[in-house]
Amino acid sequence: MKLYPIYAEDFKLDGGACFGVVPKAVWGKSIQADENNMIETTSRCLLIETANRLILIDTGIGNKQDAQFLSYFHLFGDRGLEKSFKEINKNFDEVTDVILTHLHFDHCGGAVKRNETGFELVFKNATHWVSKAQWEWANNPNLREKASYLKENFIPIQESGKLKFIESESYFIPEIFLKFVNGHTEGQMIPIISYQGRKVVYQADFIASVLNIPIPYIPSYDTRPLISMQEKIDFLEESAKNDYVYYFEHDSQYECCTVHKTEKGIRVKDTFKFNEL
Secondary structure: OEEEEEEEEEEEEEHHHHHOOOOHHHHOOOOOOOOOOEEEEEEEEEEEEOOOOEEEEOOOOOOOOOHHHHHOOOOEOOOOHHHHHHHOOOOHHHOOEEEOOOOOHHHHHHHEEEOOOOEEEOOOOOEEEEEHHHHHHHHOOOOOOHHHOOHHHHHHHHHHOOEEEEOOOEEEEOOEEEEEEOOOOOOEEEEEEEEOOEEEEEOOOOOOOHHHOOOOOOOOOOOOHHHHHHHHHHHHHHHHHHOOEEEOOOEOOOOEEEEEEEOOEEEEEEEEOHHHO
């Protein structure tokens, strides 16, 4: 099995929203915000190649939204799905499966593109997987999350016949276990990948960055922050005990890290590029 980091885009988010109740006077020591309080973030997807499958986890924002929508996120740089695939000599038609951790626009938007008559799948030969709980949540959104669920990002997948549901925590293939967490949004799937004798955790929006590892750093985006906090406490303990590798989707500074117990609680042990694993 081979794993390839795939970059969908670089963009910015409000720093305060990323760290919740933690004041800028604290988080601002670790990451620089611009004049609008925006911090750099990224959409770092993951491509998994097995003997007979090519599996993509998440797809980024995509480019089908209008200029006004995209302006809110200050996209920058020239990284993208096509460029990332080209760099590893892969093409979109080879992808057999797309695992969507959840259906917020920045995780599934790149799965669908516009054409002359409407929409079509970017990965036309792939089965697209999402949790049943998240699908129901996205199609009946609460007011807090409504703006993150854009029907054009996921209804075309259903209409294509290429959508399948994951009902509960389970092994997707023997090397990939799909863990469910519900604090950020209902039924977010966190892939835990057995790779080179280690467990690699694709963090999605569970623990979004190295700076989100301390317990109080719960993003304002999370719908149920107290659930997020307890899920994180439990998983950090498990991670420290088993030396899990965290692979970050949104951390612009660090691709990966490990954690360990310290006098101040569980903290980062090492940070590194994925190719250094």
